[in-house]
Amino acid sequence: MRPLPVDNMASRISQPALLRVLQGETIDPPPVWLMRQAGRYLPEYRALRAKSDGFLEFCYTPAAAAEATLQPIRRFGFDGAILFSDILVVADGLGAKVEFREGEGPVLEPLTPQSLKLLKLGRVRPHLAPVYETVKRVRDALEPQRALIGFAGAPWTLACYMCEGAASRDFAAPKAWMWSDPSSFGALINLLVGATVEHLSAQVEAGADCVQLFDSWAGILPDAEFRKYVIAPTARITKALKQRHAGLRIIGFPRGAGPMIDAYARESGVDGVGLDYTMPLETGRAVQQRLPVQGNLDPILLLAGGEAMTARIGEIRKAFSGMPHIFNLGHGILPATPPEHVAALVAAVRTLP
Amino acid sequence: MRPLPVDNMASRISQPALLRVLQGETIDPPPVWLMRQAGRYLPEYRALRAKSDGFLEFCYTPAAAAEATLQPIRRFGFDGAILFSDILVVADGLGAKVEFREGEGPVLEPLTPQSLKLLKLGRVRPHLAPVYETVKRVRDALEPQRALIGFAGAPWTLACYMCEGAASRDFAAPKAWMWSDPSSFGALINLLVGATVEHLSAQVEAGADCVQLFDSWAGILPDAEFRKYVIAPTARITKALKQRHAGLRIIGFPRGAGPMIDAYARESGVDGVGLDYTMPLETGRAVQQRLPVQGNLDPILLLAGGEAMTARIGEIRKAFSGMPHIFNLGHGILPATPPEHVAALVAAVRTLP
Numbered sequence: 001m002r003p004l005p006v007d008n009m010a011s012r013i014s015q016p017a018l019l020r021v022l023q024g025e026t027i028d029p030p031p032v033w034l035m036r037q038a039g040r041y042l043p044e045y046r047a048l049r050a051k052s053d054g055f056l057e058f059c060y061t062p063a064a065a066a067e068a069t070l071q072p073i074r075r076f077g078f079d080g081a082i083l084f085s086d087i088l089v090v091a092d093g094l095g096a097k098v099e100f101r102e103g104e105g106p107v108l109e110p111l112t113p114q115s116l117k118l119l120k121l122g123r124v125r126p127h128l129a130p131v132y133e134t135v136k137r138v139r140d141a142l143e144p145q146r147a148l149i150g151f152a153g154a155p156w157t158l159a160c161y162m163c164e165g166a167a168s169r170d171f172a173a174p175k176a177w178m179w180s181d182p183s184s185f186g187a188l189i190n191l192l193v194g195a196t197v198e199h200l201s202a203q204v205e206a207g208a209d210c211v212q213l214f215d216s217w218a219g220i221l222p223d224a225e226f227r228k229y230v231i232a233p234t235a236r237i238t239k240a241l242k243q244r245h246a247g248l249r250i251i252g253f254p255r256g257a258g259p260m261i262d263a264y265a266r267e268s269g270v271d272g273v274g275l276d277y278t279m280p281l282e283t284g285r286a287v288q289q290r291l292p293v294q295g296n297l298d299p300i301l302l303l304a305g306g307e308a309m310t311a312r313i314g315e316i317r318k319a320f321s322g323m324p325h326i327f328n329l330g331h332g333i334l335p336a337t338p339p340e341h342v343a344a345l346v347a348a349v350r351t352l353p
Numbered sequence: 354m355r356p357l358p359v360d361n362m363a364s365r366i367s368q369p370a371l372l373r374v375l376q377g378e379t380i381d382p383p384p385v386w387l388m389r390q391a392g393r394y395l396p397e398y399r400a401l402r403a404k405s406d407g408f409l410e411f412c413y414t415p416a417a418a419a420e421a422t423l424q425p426i427r428r429f430g431f432d433g434a435i436l437f438s439d440i441l442v443v444a445d446g447l448g449a450k451v452e453f454r455e456g457e458g459p460v461l462e463p464l465t466p467q468s469l470k471l472l473k474l475g476r477v478r479p480h481l482a483p484v485y486e487t488v489k490r491v492r493d494a495l496e497p498q499r500a501l502i503g504f505a506g507a508p509w510t511l512a513c514y515m516c517e518g519a520a521s522r523d524f525a526a527p528k529a530w531m532w533s534d535p536s537s538f539g540a541l542i543n544l545l546v547g548a549t550v551e552h553l554s555a556q557v558e559a560g561a562d563c564v565q566l567f568d569s570w571a572g573i574l575p576d577a578e579f580r581k582y583v584i585a586p587t588a589r590i591t592k593a594l595k596q597r598h599a600g601l602r603i604i605g606f607p608r609g610a611g612p613m614i615d616a617y618a619r620e621s622g623v624d625g626v627g628l629d630y631t632m633p634l635e636t637g638r639a640v641q642q643r644l645p646v647q648g649n650l651d652p653i654l655l656l657a658g659g660e661a662m663t664a665r666i667g668e669i670r671k672a673f674s675g676m677p678h679i680f681n682l683g684h685g686i687l688p689a690t691p692p693e694h695v696a697a698l699v700a701a702v703r704t705l706p
Contacts, residue, residue, distance in 0.1 A: 169522075172687065175653040179661040219609075222651050222665075222683075223633035256572075258611025259636040280576035283612040298575050300528040308532040312575075330575075334525065 016147035018080045019209055021292050021324045022249035022272045030317070030325045031079035032349045033149070034302075034342065035253075035274075036332030037072040038084045042339060044071050055100035056092060059085050060130040066137040073146060075339070076346050080147040080326075081138060083203065085131055087153025087214055090195050091162050093124035110165035110173060113184040116191070124195045125202055132206040139207030150208030152199050154215035154254075155192035155233040159185075171220055178225065193233050197240045204245050212251040212274070213237065218264075219256015219276075226260045231267050238269030251294060255331065259283075265290050277330025281319035292324035297345070299329045305341035313348045369500035371433045372562055374645050374677045375602035375625045383670070383678045384432035385702045386502070387655075387695065388606075388627075389685030390425040391437045395692060397424050408453035409445060412438050413483040419490040426499060428692065429699050433500040433679075434491060436556065438484055440506025440567055443548050444515050446477035463518035463526060466537040469544070477548050478555055485559040492560030503561030505552050507568035507607075508545035508586040512538075524573055531578065546586050550593045557598050565604040565627070566590065571617075572609015572629075579613045584620050591622030604647060608684065612636075618643050630683025634672035645677035650698070652682045658694035666701045 015023075017031040039045055045068055052058040059065055068084035088106050092098040095118060097109040109115070125132075139148050153161075156174075161167070163174035178185045200211045218230045238250050253274030254264050265273050265287045275284045275295030284293055297316060301309045316327070327349045333342070368376075370384040392398055398421055405411040412418055421437035441459050445451040448471060450462040462468070478485075492501050506514075509527075514520070516527035531538045553564045571583045591603050606627030607617050618626050618640045628637045628648035640646055650669060654662045669680070680702045686695070 167522075169520075170653065170687065172653050172656060172689070175651070176657045179654055179657040180659065182661075219631060222630050222649075223635070224665075224668075226631075226633075256609075256611075256631070258609075258631060259614075259633050261612075277575050278572060278579075278609070278611060280579075280612050282576070296575075298528070300523065300525050301532055303525060304529045304532040306533065308535075312577075315577075334523065336525070 014144075016079065016145050016209060018147040018149075018326060019249060021326050022210055022251065024292065024324055026322060026324050028321065029350045029352075030320070030327045032327040032346055033078040033080035033082065034329050034333055034345075035082075037076070037078060037082065037342075038068045039333065040335035041333055041337040041342075042071055042075070044075075055086070056089070056098065059089060062130050062133040062137055065131070065134040066141065069134070069138045070141060073142065076342055078146070078346070080149050081142055082149040082212070083131070083135055083138065083151060083208065085134070085151070087151070087158060087216075088161060089128055089131060090124065090152060090192070090199050091158060093127040093199070094119040094121070094191070094195055095123050096162055105167055106161060108162055108165045111162040111188070113177075113181060116184065116188055119191060121191060121194050121198070124198050128199060128202070132202045135203050135206035135208055147209040148207060149251075150200060150203030150211040152196045152211070152213060154213045154218070154230065154237075154252075155189050155196060156221070156229045157215050157217045158192050158196075159188055159229075160217045162188075171217060175220075178229065189229060189233055193236050196237050200237070200241055201244050204241070204248060210249040210251065211241070212253060213270070215252065215254040217256075218254035219258060223260060226257070227263065230254055230257075230260075231264055234264075234268040234270065242269070253294075261287055272326065274328065275330060279330065281315065285319055288320060288323045288325070292326065293320060294326040294328045296328070296330035299331050299334050299337070302329065302341050302345060303334050303337045305338065305344060309341065309345065310348050310352075313345065314352050317349065317352055367497075369432065369498050369562060371500040371502075371679060372602060374679050375563055375604065377645065377677055379675060379677050381674065382703045382705075383673070383680045385680040385699060386431040386433035386435065387682050387686055387698075388435070390429070390431060390435065390695075391421045392686065393688035394686055394690040394695075395424055395428070397428075408439070409442070409451065412442055415483050415486040415490055418484070418487040419494065422487070422491045423494060426495065429695055431499070431699070433502050434495055435502040435565070436484070436488055436491065436504060436561070438487070438504070440504070440511060440569075441514060442481055442484060443477065443505060443511060443545070443552050446480040446552070447472040447474065447544070447548055448476055449515055458520055459514060461515055461518045464515040464541070466530075466534060469537065469541055472544060474544060474547050474551070477551050481552060481555070485555045488556050488559035488561055500562040501560060502604075503553060503556030503564040505549045505564070505566060507566045507571070507583065507590075507605075508542050508549060509574070509582045510568050510570045511545050511549075512541055512582075513570045515541075524570060528573075531582065542582060542586055546589050549590050553590070553594055554597050557594070557601060563602040563604065564594070565606060566623070568605065568607045570609075571607035572611060576613060579610070580616065583607055583610075583613075584617055587617075587621040587623065595622070606647075614640055625677075625679065627681065628683060632683065634668065638672055641673060641676045641678070645679065646673060647679040647681045649681070649683035652684050652687050652690070655682065655694050655698060656687050656690045658691065658697060662694065662698065663701050663705075666698065667705050670702065670705055
């Protein structure tokens, strides 16, 4: 844990609790936010979304995206607001063909070594300007004690969707490419590292207080490739971002990392580690000896609600108490989740002993 | 590692190499078989399958299922033949409605606490008699140095399919049930423990030399539930089987176990542990200090073939050398896999230094 210089203390105390935890402070009860806290499980989101045409258009309309970002803050008083957007806006920004079909999820034209050459790093910032405008509007509207969390998909996860063209169980396309033509696959990863740095940097410039890298498909790689395509690109991104933005705190969420979580915590350069719901509390506690942790309630326990949920919240609180912890889920909220269960979660996190 | 009594030595040497490894012996090069080695990637399987109507009917036709089991042995000379069948025959045996739709995978009528009462343990053995006849025919036809591996799905994984009704990313149905009504969910797990014992026991009686428990969805559970629904039911099954069949060796394959693999190896009572392709070699090697291991090549490396595959085979061989190891994939063969890559894999396992 990096100790903060004493002369930062005054400014630190006025900062959002979520940031202070990422700086190594222990806060009890822990700050809380939930992955996918803005979205389909909220009736006010569905009403807002019904007024717009496509999902990407919605993400690129600052008034709508800012409103979606703020809805769960008003309803539940989370300690952090996460920008309403999608990890695939970076693919769209680079010039890949991305479509969101209702009920089907994202569909992309699968990338090849040939079509890779058509993607343009310089297109990302101008194309995604509405996203940065959204960040600005949210930060202006958000109370100072709440953190605004920017985010991006990590290069490996973006590559998964871009090569496969859709969500998949096996992601055979990116893996076959990675193994059969490591040189052009490395070029794709390099491009995505650059694009991710630009996208996150622009969010920080617009007012994001910290950022999270979602590596949703980190867990499908063997150990050698986990190091090469998850840890190494993340380390390049965190280094570049910190050079541009001194003091920026970065949360990494390598979903499914399993036993590789220790190497990730040591080598990726992130300031906090998101733990998925399969991460044993004991393993998470070991990670916490090194870095603040965030997580890790199973979103299906939130869907189920009741005593089982409350009991597990207590176990997670207890396991991670006395060290820096941000309460969160171990994966995003499911659309069928009753909003009253979310209210019960927040209350339990804030009132359990 | 359990040492064998010296007076077993003579009988042991005449046993299949795969069994000897499961008894704690180190064999170099290691015996090799592959999960889903019989199936759609083989043209001779597709030809055989085209002659039958439904997939379940195919599984219940001993001549066809025995032929499918033996096809990859003839072509590649694997050290083990795994019964051609499906983990869902146990659900069908219990009386659940199971359908296999072309290109869609299994579809079941989702189980509820009400429909659970209609399932009958006593129906499993009579309904699955053709499966045991298949085992007998394969054992009769198989050379003595090759092991015949029986198998079943583990209770948690069967419950996943039976509650959800199909494959799923989240398996919200079994998890919501497990958390909201642990008592009736426990009754389902109990029933599946009993059915699995009957099904595996009947396979051993028919001639299976060892058995494998596939817990394909072990990796979606938090730690407490992994102990309760993966480790504990497996321990009950291994104990019951060993009481009935002295000396029986059981391989457990808790896919996605991640950091829980150590507890699984210690507490489940299995004799060998299947390692999925995400298991770091270092973690696998730690498991191997306790039990023989099997695995863990990524099936997409087999799909890709070439130098990347050969290099990784060498790394796996090296990591697990000097201790009991069975070479295998870390998940089943994908249908698009070229059979010549499988031949190259077997050659590499048997000839690499």
